[in-house]
Amino acid sequence: MKPKVLCVDDEPQVLAGLELHLRRRYQMLPAGGAAEALELAAANLDIVAIVSDMRMPRMSGAELLAKMCVVLPDATRILLTGQADMASAIAAVNEGRIFRFLTKPCPPDTLTQALAAAVEQNRLITSERVLLEQTLAGAIRALAEVLALTSPVAFGTAKRLERLSAEIAREVGYEPVWQIEVAAILSQLGAVTLPQELLAKARAGAALDDHEQEMVARAPAVAERLVSGIPRLERVLQIMAAVAAPGRRVDSPEVASGAEILRLASEFDRLDSPGVSAAEVVLRLRAQPAHEPELLDALARVRCGTDELQRMPLRALGRGMVLAEDLLLASGALLVPRGYEVTVSFLERVKNFPPGAVREPALVLVKAEPSARARVA
Numbered sequence: 001m002k003p004k005v006l007c008v009d010d011e012p013q014v015l016a017g018l019e020l021h022l023r024r025r026y027q028m029l030p031a032g033g034a035a036e037a038l039e040l041a042a043a044n045l046d047i048v049a050i051v052s053d054m055r056m057p058r059m060s061g062a063e064l065l066a067k068m069c070v071v072l073p074d075a076t077r078i079l080l081t082g083q084a085d086m087a088s089a090i091a092a093v094n095e096g097r098i099f100r101f102l103t104k105p106c107p108p109d110t111l112t113q114a115l116a117a118a119v120e121q122n123r124l125i126t127s128e129r130v131l132l133e134q135t136l137a138g139a140i141r142a143l144a145e146v147l148a149l150t151s152p153v154a155f156g157t158a159k160r161l162e163r164l165s166a167e168i169a170r171e172v173g174y175e176p177v178w179q180i181e182v183a184a185i186l187s188q189l190g191a192v193t194l195p196q197e198l199l200a201k202a203r204a205g206a207a208l209d210d211h212e213q214e215m216v217a218r219a220p221a222v223a224e225r226l227v228s229g230i231p232r233l234e235r236v237l238q239i240m241a242a243v244a245a246p247g248r249r250v251d252s253p254e255v256a257s258g259a260e261i262l263r264l265a266s267e268f269d270r271l272d273s274p275g276v277s278a279a280e281v282v283l284r285l286r287a288q289p290a291h292e293p294e295l296l297d298a299l300a301r302v303r304c305g306t307d308e309l310q311r312m313p314l315r316a317l318g319r320g321m322v323l324a325e326d327l328l329l330a331s332g333a334l335l336v337p338r339g340y341e342v343t344v345s346f347l348e349r350v351k352n353f354p355p356g357a358v359r360e361p362a363l364v365l366v367k368a369e370p371s372a373r374a375r376v377a
Contacts, residue, residue: 001027002025002026002027003025003026003027003048003049003119003122004026004027004029004044004046004047004048005022005026005027005028005029005047005048005049005050005051005115005119006029006031006037006040006041006044006047006049006050006051006075007019007022007028007029007030007031007050007051007052008031008032008033008034008036008037008050008051008052008053008056008061008064009031009032009052009053009056009080010032010033010053010056010057011053012032014053015030015031015032018030018051018111021108021111021112022111022112022115025112025116026049026115026119029044029047033056033057033058033059034056034058034059034063034064034067035058035059037050037052037064037068038064038067038068038071041068041071041072041075042071045072047072047075048074048075048076048118048119048122048123049075049076049077049078049115049118049119049122050065050068050072050075050076050077050078051078051080051111051115052064052065052077052078052079052080053079053080053081053104054079054080054081054082055081055082061079061080061081062079062098065077065079065097065098066097069097074122074125074126074129075122076099076118076119076121076122076125077097077098077099077118078098078099078100078101078102078111078114078115078118079098079100079101079102080102080103080104080106081101081102081103081104082103082104099117099118099121100114100117100118102114136230136231136232136233139230140182140185140186140230143185143186143189143226144158144185145343145345146192147185147188147189147191147192148343148345148346149345150192151188151191151192151194151196151199152196152334152335152336152337152340153191153196153199153200153203153334153336153337154188154189154191154192154194154199155188155336155340155341156323156336156337156338156339156340156341157188157191157203157269157337157339158184158185158187158188159185159322159339159340159341160265160269160339161184161185161187161188161262161265161266161269162181162184162185163322164265164268164269164299164302164303165180165181165183165184165261165262165264165265166180166181166184167302167303168261168264168265168295168298168299168302169258169261171298171301171302172261172294172295172298174257174258174261179235179236179239179258180239180258180261180262182233182236183236183239183240183243183258183262184262184265186223186226186227186233186236186240187220187223187240187243187244187262188223189222189223189226189227190218190219190220190221190222190223190226191219192222193215193218193219193222194215194216194219196334198212198215198216200334200337202216203337205270220240220241220243220244221244223240224237224240224241224244227240235252235254235255235258238250238252238255239255239258239259239262242255242256242258242259243259243262243263243266246263246290260291260292260295261295263291264285264291264295264296264299265299267285267288267291268281268282268285268299268303269339271284271285274325274338277304278303278304279300279304281303282296282299282300282303282304285299310363310364311361311362311363311364312361312362312364313360313361313362314350314358314360314361314362317342317347317350317362317364318342318347319342319343319344319347320341320342321341321342321364322339322340322341322342322364323336323337323338323339323340323341323342323362323363323364324338324363324364325338325362325363326338327340327358327359327362328358328359329357329358329359330356330357330358330359335358
């Protein structure tokens with residue numbers, strides 16, 4: 001498939017000339033002005049390069065390419081102009097992150113070479129970004145897996161927060177959702193320093209002595225230290241810090257909103273317990289002035305729907321299923337808590353238990369369309 005190139009010029013004959021010279025190598029998307037160019041860009045996010053004239057009515061090429069940094073951040077940008085003054089060139093490069101600045105009339109060979117270099121630059125940028133994203137995703141999965149193996153209670157909490165905060169975020173149109181999900185998972189990393197008995201005690205709402213309270217209070221700082229060395233998680237780290245310290249000043253509206261979503265999800269999870277309906281929990285939260293009405297409405301929409309529960313033997317469990325109640329050993333000791341999302345490692349671990357060592361069947365949550373809330377005794 002030919003690489004997509006967006007060409008912008010208010011003169012039809014110039015666009016026709018560009019298409020004549022470039023159509024053999026590239027899929028050309030002609031635009032007669034900035035407004036049309038922005039529409040094409042929004043509908044073609046796989047555009048690899050943009051060639052724009054400088055002088056156009058209503059919006060200059062430099063202004064357009066500056067906007068394209070948001071719409072198509074990876075697309076390489078080339079600016080054509082009949083004005084070769086240094087001031088325009090400097091402004092264009094600074095505002096629109098221009099890859100090449102060419103003067104008109106531009107020889108076809110010069111434009112062809114510049115565009116070939118622009119496409120290669122896009123390939124390098126995209127490859128590096130994909131590699132970094134894959135590395136980042138792998139690092140997060142590894143940390144989550146460590147949490148699942150070392151602290152099942154904390155991992156169960158993390159997965160519940162991840163699902164609920166993401167549902168609320170999507171309901172209110174918060175972007176990007178992945179930052180909320182990652183913040184929810186990584187916020188529980190500090191639990192690896194806490195005894196499982198203390199986590200279970202805190203989760204049950206039991207009173208903690210001064211030493212236990214101090215240990216729990218230090219956990220968020222441990223999580224922040226573990227995350228601080230991972231690249232591209234600056235915003236995630238800020239959300240985690242804002243959740244851990246509600247009174248801390250937050251300058252970014254996006255961080256403040258993300259923190260409020262995760263904080264609300266955490267509070268819902270703390271109050272949610274067997275025998276208490278989601279509607280009752282939401283009513284309790286509405287009585288607290290700390291939460292935004294819009295987020296509470298979103299929480300009600302995503303949680304007061306149908307939760308179908310099924311009981312099944314351990315051998316029937318599959319990766320990604322969510323436990324709706326604590327899974328206990330035959331002795332009564334906790335194996336994994338309610339809300340735990342089944343992982344491959346957990347399934348392998350269960351295979352090593354002798355028959356009868358774990359209480360069966362397990363109660364599993366199956367998502368259904370929101371209507372009436374159903375429960376299985």
